[in-house]
Amino acid sequence: MVVQCSGDALLSKIRVIDVTGSTNSDMLGDPNAVEGDWLVARRQDAGRGRQGREWQSLDGNFFGSTLVQLKDSDPPSSSLSLIAGLALRDAIEVAAPHADTLLKWPNDLLLGGAKAAGILLERAGDRVVVGFGVNLAVAPDIEGRDTASFADVVQMAPQAFAPLLAGAFARLLAAWRSSGAAATAMAWLQRSHPIGTVLRVHDGDRQVREGYFAGIEDDGALRLKVGDTVETIHAGDVSVVDSPIQGKR
Template identity: 70%
Template structure:
C-alpha cells in the first residue's frame, strides 16, 4: 500500500497487485472501497476501453483505477471526464515534461498525433470509477489507429507513476467540486485540440458525422460544427483528420 500525503492529510491509498481481470471492475465491485482508493495492476487480463474494445496489457505500461463517490451538490457527473483528462495531462507532464501531450475528446491523450493513454469512466449508483491506461513503455498495435509510448521521454515503472497520477487526480477532483463548470471546460480546451480542428465522430453503430471542433458544453459534451449547424455530441469515437498538405 502506498500513501501520498500533502500537508499531513492522506490524499490517496494505492494498492499495487500483479494481475487482475480489470481494475475498473474490481474497484467498482468492492463495497469496502472508498473515494481516494486506487488499484493498480502490473497486468490486466480483461482490460477494456470505450465501446467494449479490448485494452491490451503490455508489460511496463500503467493500468490503474480510482473511485469517486458522488455527493450532494457535486457538478454533473458527466463533467468528471474533463477533470480526469486534465489530471492525466498533469501527471504525464510531471513524469515527462518535454513530451508535449494533448487531450483528444472524449478520453484520449495524444503524443505527436498518436494515442499514448486513455481513460474509461464507469458508474454504479453514486460511485464512479475512473480507469487509466498509459503506454509508459510499449505502444500496442491497434488496427486503424496510431499509437505511441512515453519510452523515448521517460523510463518509469507503473508503481512510480501511480502517486503522480493519484496526486494530480486528487487536486483536479477538488477543482471539479469547487470551480464553475465553465472553468473546467475552458481548462480542458487549453490542453485539447483547438477550435476548428477537423474531425469525424463515429457512434459505434457504423454511422459517422464529420465536421470541426466547436468547443465544449459545460458538462463536457462536444460541439461539432458540420457546416449546416452545431451538433452536441455526448458519446462517440473521434478521429482527428490529418492537417492539409502545405
C-alpha cells in the same frame, strides 16, 4: 503493496498488485473502496476500453483505477471525464515535461498525434470508477489507429507513476467541486486539439459525421460544427482529420 500519497486535497491510498482481470471491475465491485483509493495492476487479463473493446496488457504499461463518490452538490458527473484527462496530462507533464501531448475528446491522450493513453469511466449508483491505461513502456498494435508510448521521453515504472496521477486527480477533483464544470471545461480546452480542428465522429448509432471542433459544453459534450449547424455530441469515437496548428493525425 500499499502506498500512501498526499494529494492537494486528500490522502490517496494506492494498492499495487501483480495481476487481475480488470482494475475497474475490482474497484467497482469492492464495497469497502472509498474515494481516494487506487488500485494499480502490473498486468490485466481482461482489461477493456470504451464500448467493450479489449485493452491490451503489455509489460511496463500503467493500468489503474480510482473511485469518486458523487455528492448532491457535485457538477454533472459526465464532466468527470474532463477531470480525468486533465489529471493524466498533468501527471505526464511532471514525469516528462517536454512530451508533445494533447487531449482528444472524449477520453484519449495523444503523444505526437498518436494515442498513448485512454480513460474509461463506469458508474454504479453514486459511485464512479475512473480507469486509466497509459503506454509508459510499449505501444500496442491497434488496427486502424496510430499508437505511441512514453518510453522515448521518460523511463518510469507504473508504481512510480501512480502517485503522480493520484495527486493530480485529487487536486483537480477538489477544483471541480469548488469551481464548477465551466472552469473545468475551460481548462480542458486549453490542453486539447484547437478550435477549428477537423474531426470525424462515429456516434453511438454508428453514423459518421465530419465537421469542425467548436469546443465543449460544461458537461463535457462535444460541439461539432457541421455546415452552418453546431451539433452537440455526448458519445462517440473521434479521429482527428486535420488540425489548423499541427497538421493531420
